[in-house]
Amino acid sequence: xxxxxxxxxxxxxxxxxxxxxxxxxxxxxxxxxxxxxxxxxxxxxxxxxxxxxxxxxxxxxxxxxxxxxxxxxxxxxxxxxxxxxxxxxxxxxxxxxxxxxxxxxxxxxxxxxxxxxxxxxxxxxxxxxxxxxxxxxxxxxxxxxxxxxxxxxxxxxxxxxxxxxxxxxxxxxxxxxxxxxxxxxxxxxxxxxxxxxxxxxxxxxxxxxx
Numbered sequence: 001x002x003x004x005x006x007x008x009x010x011x012x013x014x015x016x017x018x019x020x021x022x023x024x025x026x027x028x029x030x031x032x033x034x035x036x037x038x039x040x041x042x043x044x045x046x047x048x049x050x051x052x053x054x055x056x057x058x059x060x061x062x063x064x065x066x067x068x069x070x071x072x073x074x075x076x077x078x079x080x081x082x083x084x085x086x087x088x089x090x091x092x093x094x095x096x097x098x099x100x101x102x103x104x105x106x107x108x109x110x111x112x113x114x115x116x117x118x119x120x121x122x123x124x125x126x127x128x129x130x131x132x133x134x135x136x137x138x139x140x141x142x143x144x145x146x147x148x149x150x151x152x153x154x155x156x157x158x159x160x161x162x163x164x165x166x167x168x169x170x171x172x173x174x175x176x177x178x179x180x181x182x183x184x185x186x187x188x189x190x191x192x193x194x195x196x197x198x199x200x201x202x203x204x205x206x207x208x209x210x
Contacts, residue, residue: 001114003056010057017046017069047079054088055121058112063092083123083147086188091118091151119179120152127185145188152181 003010047070054066067088073081095112125148154160160178 010053045076051084090186123147
């Protein structure tokens with residue numbers, strides 16, 4: 001729960017991007033201006049910080065603001081705002097399930113226990129609904145609508161830190177006594193609403209070669 005202490009920093013990231021977004025979309029320069037943000041840039045910009053914020057800052061109100069911004073963020077190098085927003089949405093839905101927390105108000109992040117928090121998530125396969133049975137093809141005519149992702153959760157973070165011996169380049173989540181990981185098919189919606197993943201697999205960890 002160490003990230004809970006950085007609420008002001010996470011909020012500053014979100015509000016700064018909101019101001020930037022309003023400036024470029026409304027009172028800022030037009031899209032053909034050299035000062036406007038492009039829909040694609042090969043360099044890292046706002047998507048990765050926003051995704052990290054949506055992943056680690058678990059206040060429901062602020063998290064949804066971060067997700068909404070991600071869906072408007074276009075693409076920066078390997079980062080695609082729509083896809084990162086879908087991942088963050090799926091994580092939020094799973095963490096905020098009633099069985100994972102008691103009634104809470106905005107700002108009370110400790111109500112989501114450490115054992116219910118997703119530690120990491122990444123895409124292992126890009127998919128499409130209408131091409132080659134759902135799998136990605138070489139055609140650029142359709143956008144990616146689903147991704148297969150690995151989600152990782154630690155059973156007891158404090159116990160893991162106390163008992164584990166880390167060495168350089170070791171993947172600690174390979175220890176099945178401390179970590180669970182599984183695959184999910186996550187939808188990438190067109191709209192800006194926070195949606196759950198629509199094709200979930202069972203919660204039992206799936207052994208995946210990483």
